[in-house]
Amino acid sequence: MxxxxxxxxxxxxxxxxxxxxxxxxxxxxxxxxxxxxxxxxxxxxxxxxxxxxxxxxxxxxxxxxxxxxxxxxxxxxxxxFSTEPQSAKYGMNQFSDLSQKEFSDLYLRATSDGAPVFSGLSRRGLPAKFDWREKAVVAPVQDQLACGSCWAFSVVGAIQSASAIRGSQLEQLSVQQVVDCSFRDAGCNGGSISQALTWLKQTKVKLVTQSEYPYKAKTGICHFFSQSHDGVVMKNFTVHDFSGQEEAMMGQLVERGPLAAIVDAVSWQDYLGGIIQHHCSSQWSNHAVLIVGYDTTGQIPFWIVQNSWGTTWGNKGYVYIKIGGNICGIADSVAAVFL
Structure with missing residues (x-):
C-alpha cells in the first residue's frame, strides 16, 4: 500500500x-x-x-x-481509483455537511460479536445472477434517520423477506419493536445482529407490522402484545464468517433468502453509486445491511445490498459491493434466519 x-x-x-x-x-x-x-x-x-x-x-x-x-x-x-466503467463514484450527498465523526456517531452504530467460519459445502449450479427483489419478497428501502438502528433494520428485513418467501404476504414488520424491546441492545445507540437474533429466538417474540408499531427514530418503552396477537416468529438463525468463501455465501443467499450482514461503511458517507472495490476494510464492522442478491454477469461481479438511509442515497437506497476479497467486510459476519 x-x-x-x-x-x-x-x-x-x-x-x-x-x-x-x-x-x-x-x-x-x-x-x-x-x-x-x-x-x-x-x-x-x-x-x-x-x-x-x-x-x-x-x-x-x-x-x-x-x-x-x-x-x-x-x-x-x-x-x-474509479478506472472501471462500473466503479463506485463518490460525491456530494445528504451526509456531506457532517463531519466524519458526526456521521459515524449517528449512523454507524452496529457492533459484531464475531462469527464461526462457515464449514458447510458450497452449493453447485448457482445462477449467474440472482435477485430476491424479482421474487417480490423484499420490502422497500427504509430510512433510519438520525438513529443508530441499522442493526434492527437488517434483522427485520431478513425476517420479513423469509416470511414472504414462505408464502405470506410481504409486509413491513416493526423495526421500532426491535429497537425498543431487544434488551441486549442499546436502541438508537447501537446494537448487534447476533444479539437481536438471539433475543428473538429465546423469547419467541412475535414481530408485528410497522403500521401497528410505527418507527419513531428514537428509543422508546417496549410495548408488549398478547400471545394471541398476530405476528411473525423467528425460530432459529445462523451466523457465519464467509471470508474467502463468498461463493458459498451466494449459495446461502439463494437457499435461505436475504442475508443480514455487518460491514465497514465509513467511506459510504460519500457514496453515490456504482460498485465499491476500494476504501473500506474487513474486521472494522460498524454498520448493518441486508444482502438481497448478486450479479456475476458483468466485468465486475457484485453483491446487491439494501441499506437503510433512504432512497436518495446510493443506487436508490442500494449499494453494490464487489464479490471477492471480502470488500467492506461483507463476508465477515453474515446471518440467515429460519421461520
Whole structure:
C-alpha cells in the first residue's frame, strides 16, 4: 500500500482535515482555492438541494462549510481509483455537511460479536445472477434517520423477506419493536445482529407490522402484545464468517433468502453509486445491511445490498459491493434466519 493510500485509510477512520489535502495530489492549488472561495455558495446550494431549512448560527455555518470543503477534497481522492466503467463514484450527498465523526456517531452504530467460519459445502449450479427483489419478497428501502438502528433494520428485513418467501404476504414488520424491546441492545445507540437474533429466538417474540408499531427514530418503552396477537416468529438463525468463501455465501443467499450482514461503511458517507472495490476494510464492522442478491454477469461481479438511509442515497437506497476479497467486510459476519 502506498503512502497516500495508507493516509486515506487513516483519514477515513479518524476526524481528519489535513490528510485529504496531502493525499489529493490531483487537485491543483488554483483548483483548491476556487473550491474554498465558492464554498459558501456551494453550502447554500447544498442546503436547498437536501432541504436543510433549519436556521444555522454563524459558528455552525462555518463548521458546515468546512465539512463541505473536506468532503469535496475527499471525493477527488476517492474517485481517483474509479478506472472501471462500473466503479463506485463518490460525491456530494445528504451526509456531506457532517463531519466524519458526526456521521459515524449517528449512523454507524452496529457492533459484531464475531462469527464461526462457515464449514458447510458450497452449493453447485448457482445462477449467474440472482435477485430476491424479482421474487417480490423484499420490502422497500427504509430510512433510519438520525438513529443508530441499522442493526434492527437488517434483522427485520431478513425476517420479513423469509416470511414472504414462505408464502405470506410481504409486509413491513416493526423495526421500532426491535429497537425498543431487544434488551441486549442499546436502541438508537447501537446494537448487534447476533444479539437481536438471539433475543428473538429465546423469547419467541412475535414481530408485528410497522403500521401497528410505527418507527419513531428514537428509543422508546417496549410495548408488549398478547400471545394471541398476530405476528411473525423467528425460530432459529445462523451466523457465519464467509471470508474467502463468498461463493458459498451466494449459495446461502439463494437457499435461505436475504442475508443480514455487518460491514465497514465509513467511506459510504460519500457514496453515490456504482460498485465499491476500494476504501473500506474487513474486521472494522460498524454498520448493518441486508444482502438481497448478486450479479456475476458483468466485468465486475457484485453483491446487491439494501441499506437503510433512504432512497436518495446510493443506487436508490442500494449499494453494490464487489464479490471477492471480502470488500467492506461483507463476508465477515453474515446471518440467515429460519421461520
Amino acid at each position: 502506498g503512502v497516500c493510500q495508507l493516509l486515506i485509510v487513516v483519514c477515513l477512520f479518524t476526524v481528519c482535515t489535513l490528510v485529504p489535502r496531502v493525499c489529493c495530489g490531483n487537485v491543483s492549488s488554483g483548483g483548491t482555492r476556487s473550491t474554498l472561495n465558492n464554498s459558501a455558495a456551494d453550502f447554500d446550494s447544498f442546503r436547498k438541494k437536501f432541504h436543510r431549512s433549519n436556521q444555522v448560527s454563524s459558528e455552525t455555518f462555518n463548521s458546515r462549510i468546512s465539512y463541505i470543503q473536506d468532503a469535496a477534497l475527499r471525493h477527488v481522492y476517492l474517485n481517483s
